[in-house]
Amino acid sequence: MSSVEKALVIRHREVVPDYYELEFIAPEIALEVLPGQFVNIRISDSLDPLLRRPFSVYDVDKKLGSITVFYKVVGKGTKLLSQMPIQKPLDVMGPLGRSFSIPTEADQVFLVGGGVGIAPLVYLSRVLSSEGIKTKVLMGASTAGFLAGKSMFEKFGVPFLVSTDDGSEGLKGRVTQLLAEQLLIDKCDYIFACGPESMLETVTELAMEQNIKGEISLEGHMACGVGACLGCAHLVKTGEGQRYAKICSEGPVFKIGEVLFHSQDER
Amino acid sequence: MSSVEKALVIRHREVVPDYYELEFIAPEIALEVLPGQFVNIRISDSLDPLLRRPFSVYDVDKKLGSITVFYKVVGKGTKLLSQMPIQKPLDVMGPLGRSFSIPTEADQVFLVGGGVGIAPLVYLSRVLSSEGIKTKVLMGASTAGFLAGKSMFEKFGVPFLVSTDDGSEGLKGRVTQLLAEQLLIDKCDYIFACGPESMLETVTELAMEQNIKGEISLEGHMACGVGACLGCAHLVKTGEGQRYAKICSEGPVFKIGEVLFHSQDER
Amino acid sequence: MSVTDKKTRKKARAQLNLQVNLGGMQLKNPVTVASGTFGYGFEYEPFVDIAGLGAVIVKGTTLEPRMGNPSPRIIETPAGMLNAIGLENPGVDVFIGEYLPALRSRGVTVIANIAGNTMEEYARLAARLDGQPGIAGLELNISCPNVKQGGLQFGTDPVMVKEMVAAVKSQTSLPVMPKLSPNVTDITAIARAAYEGGADCLALINTLMGMAIDVDKRRPVLANTFGGLSGPAIKPVALRMVYQVAQEVPLPIMGLGGIMNTRDALEFLMAGATAISIGTANFVDPMITTQIIAGLQEYMEECHIADINDIIGAALPQ
Amino acid sequence: MSVTDKKTRKKARAQLNLQVNLGGMQLKNPVTVASGTFGYGFEYEPFVDIAGLGAVIVKGTTLEPRMGNPSPRIIETPAGMLNAIGLENPGVDVFIGEYLPALRSRGVTVIANIAGNTMEEYARLAARLDGQPGIAGLELNISCPNVKQGGLQFGTDPVMVKEMVAAVKSQTSLPVMPKLSPNVTDITAIARAAYEGGADCLALINTLMGMAIDVDKRRPVLANTFGGLSGPAIKPVALRMVYQVAQEVPLPIMGLGGIMNTRDALEFLMAGATAISIGTANFVDPMITTQIIAGLQEYMEECHIADINDIIGAALPQ
Ligand SMILES: Cc1cc2nc3c(=O)[nH]c(=O)nc-3n(C[C@H](O)[C@H](O)[C@H](O)COP(=O)(O)OP(=O)(O)OC[C@H]3O[C@@H](n4cnc5c(N)ncnc54)[C@H](O)[C@@H]3O)c2cc1C
């Protein structure tokens, strides 16, 4: 069950410019959280910014009762968060949302992350490995300096390949190109992906072409985080047609093929 | 001329419970500021709290270019301010308002402060002393623990007497009683007072009864601090009748007898 | 606090009366949750004892299921947020068949919130909900920006408001609470019309109509262009309207709009509201309702007020 | 930035056009300051080159001096503030005799803001100001909560608005800019009425009517009970009204309400405002106007926009 905790910040550092790792003690959340779930953080007592901000769980230390999130400074809230000193309590609500499933039949799975979208894939990769499922991480960034999650995969010994838009490291191009290449040369039974919508759309196309099952994690503007406000709607397919699903409570993890993208959703 | 400075906080401590001393580097303001003037502080970048908060200048170090304010935590803004770490820049606007005048003909003057109202009297007492005017400070608080400004007067060797509502130190009673007593037994050519309105009203009555001139420093809700918004109006007497004066720019220091109190102003 | 202190306090609390009567609806306490901000209550069960609330006002219900608007549906604004959900809901039959029984079994005081495209739809919804066990009253959302008739919104025209309320009243024995739009020149005129139409109480306010522009994309942020502004930003406007209506119309008021804490709740009660609703604040702090109920009790103890009804309207002119 | 970079930038800036025409008023740039928030300009001279502003809209002026309301006149609210100044001002003669010459000698573009108790007072004020050198235009404050006629505020009744604008127009050769109240059901109806009365441009919005209650004293905080809500809290409402009116009425708009930074200013321009006013933000940051002018230039450079007029209305439906 979700709860709200006053979580003591024990570690907070800028990994690469504008990307931060933040670790805090939240035993109840740490105990329950599954890969792909998120926490909703109240960044300040002030009424501006007003709403909580959602962040995927990057890693968990179940013994210590701590949770790490990995975030990028993009606006007012994340800017403020980046100034949060350690040893202060943070108001954290979680765990929220549906987790990734563990494809126990799979032999090898691909984890595809674009930018800060690698956040939920670290904890997932650890759980998959512990279940004896081989994982290969494909991660992309605009340039080598922003490949921030590498150290975590290195730390946990998860094999990974990278792409950068400017070719400063790994394949020059999008991470979806990397995925296309890898699908040609390596076995993949299941795909997990998180990143910008355009990336997720391409991942969906690639997976469906090759008939590979998988799951993607979406983002969206949120208010409540618990399915009450209907603010975080995303169009999904249903038997008969389409409907809006709540990213926070029916997602953020959706099956590949279930989600409808821009082209249908946006003006 | 007033300016806005990004002032580095160099000292910040809780003197007695809820009363803080805050020192910051603001060379342009420090150079110009006179006793009785105030600064307007933007406490956070957030839009809540939105407006700046006014604080009297408690002390100045002209050499260092620093200013100290002395404040009490009473609400959202002062609470937030109390959490301000040192070595961070604070957005300070000043100096603002009219200063106390220096009654060069006076031999001995009384400085009367109620609660946090002693704030502007410290710097004033130093300037008066340097002009060779004898000063006697009368300060009141609810209880001994809140007589926070004492250390400053001790430091600068300014003689002072105290009163407390509960009698835990000095005279048991209001500081205005202390003033009444002192007016009977000691010479006073001029009175300066700062504190709650009810106190200022009584000081005014006592001074006028005895035909002693003087000045009082008012507080009020402020928005602009520069006389532009007309938000900080206080009723004053004019030749023909009455009008609203701007506390920020025509005050906060007013001549004794000039200001009209509650009884006339409020519903 | 010593053990004896705690005991005395507990005893004192037991003697406090928090119960209020909102136009025939008996509420355990004046703290309710606003329609559309608390789902059907279940979503907040991990955080709140929902049966302990004065009432749960559920998400707006229509005759037929509604899909709602495209995304983005919400965006934060300074001390507020805009929403354009578009009344997404599964329709009245699912509400009656699935949600209502579950709420009833939990002992929740339920106020149903209804919306339609025409006056007739409102009347049919009222008829359909009449006699359904477990509903304490009906809130009429006549202030939804989607609902228009003859080019004008129902909620902004006194004549239509009066007719609408009368039409609904004729179909139900439940207390009827029209929820007024703040996007009007004279809120007291609308409130009076609702009174004349037979309303049992009034809820005010719904959201202020607003918008935001995405400077990079050079177009409105919300897919629906306009949205409803809620949260602390609108509190001064909401409070003003409650204060005005409380003086002009002899109906109990459910006050809402930007309430974030106990002091805000007290402001509304003192402005003349008999009960209050918490909306956007639930998103910020999911346990806020429980905290405000406790906060009201503390306030009553400190100020020696035995009955919450004694402070209702305390700030109104004598 | 290297020296050559700086030079190129300076050159680029020189070629940017920030000038706008607001219904006959030529403004150096679209950034003006809102009436009542900038005094007569002098108050902000330590912080701002007031002649560099698009215009200074001075404090509301009446025929006779006004004393204003008792205190408290202002109170902060979440991301906003309430004010009930009560139009304190020294009267039109002092304005013409003392303030105007001083502003003129500094090269400030001045827009006078006028208010009265009756339509006749407005007309007389307009006549009195007509031909006074140094005034670029007249802003009509028809939205002040103090000003009533026949129980209704001028600014909320289309018929009165039209008459009022026509009455003022007949007395002056200056461009006339009615400033509209947001406390209305349909802002476009009021805007159209002003247009039909002969307005040259429109300013929107004035403050939303709100209040706050002092829980300890159990009475309204403001001595005047009600006050006008301004600041970022109201920005979504202001922006929505500008966007609506820009589509319905063929008049240039001065947009204001809660603008705090360059992005906010751009939102209003994209919503269809030809110029913008900064009000409450001056209190928060006295140098904000200068910063927004620079910010607009930076934005234009980054987006390769040579003329600010090219982004006006960019977010309106095609
Ligand atoms: C389930 C979920 C998990 C997430 N996990 C992570 C994570 O692990 N690490 C991370 O860095 N970010 C994550 N995000 C995104 C993160 O929540 C936003 O970056 C953050 O809320 C922005 O807040 P801000 O105040 O800094 O930005 P704002 O000032 O609010 O906005 C800045 C920009 O971000 C956009 N934005 C704001 N909120 C969101 C949002 N919820 N989703 C998408 N765009 C938004 C705005 O439109 C704007 O363009 C996640 C979002 C969701 C929904």
Ligand SMILES: Cc1cc2nc3c(=O)[nH]c(=O)nc-3n(C[C@H](O)[C@H](O)[C@H](O)COP(=O)(O)OP(=O)(O)OC[C@H]3O[C@@H](n4cnc5c(N)ncnc54)[C@H](O)[C@@H]3O)c2cc1C
């Ligand atoms: C010229 C001047 C000099 C001042 N000097 C000092 C000083 O040296 N030290 C000090 O501690 N305080 C001083 N004050 C008062 C100080 O500005 C307020 O205590 C502060 O603004 C409160 O901010 P807040 O956000 O904590 O309180 P809020 O949450 O804004 O309000 C808390 C309480 O304080 C009251 N309040 C808010 N603002 C003011 C105000 N401007 N004046 C009076 N009451 C107010 C509110 O009505 C409320 O009761 C001065 C005020 C003025 C006008």
Ligand SMILES: Cc1cc2nc3c(=O)[nH]c(=O)nc-3n(C[C@H](O)[C@H](O)[C@H](O)COP(=O)(O)O)c2cc1C
């Ligand atoms: C996301 C969201 C959805 C809402 N949906 C409804 C609704 O379905 N019916 C209704 O009458 N009001 C609805 N409202 C309005 C709220 O019930 C309430 O009147 C408004 O938000 C003001 O209160 P607040 O400031 O406390 O949120 C909704 C508000 C929000 C924020």
Ligand SMILES: Cc1cc2nc3c(=O)[nH]c(=O)nc-3n(C[C@H](O)[C@H](O)[C@H](O)COP(=O)(O)O)c2cc1C
């Ligand atoms: C303290 C204060 C005084 C004001 N006085 C006037 C006035 O005299 N005449 C007028 O037309 N508007 C007046 N206004 C309204 C502003 O000009 C402006 O319309 C409003 O504040 C919204 O803009 P903002 O949110 O940027 O402040 C006043 C506003 C404030 C805050």
Ligand code: FES
């Ligand atoms: S954020 Fe409220 S329903 Fe998803």
Ligand code: FES
């Ligand atoms: S605070 Fe604006 S005039 Fe004094």
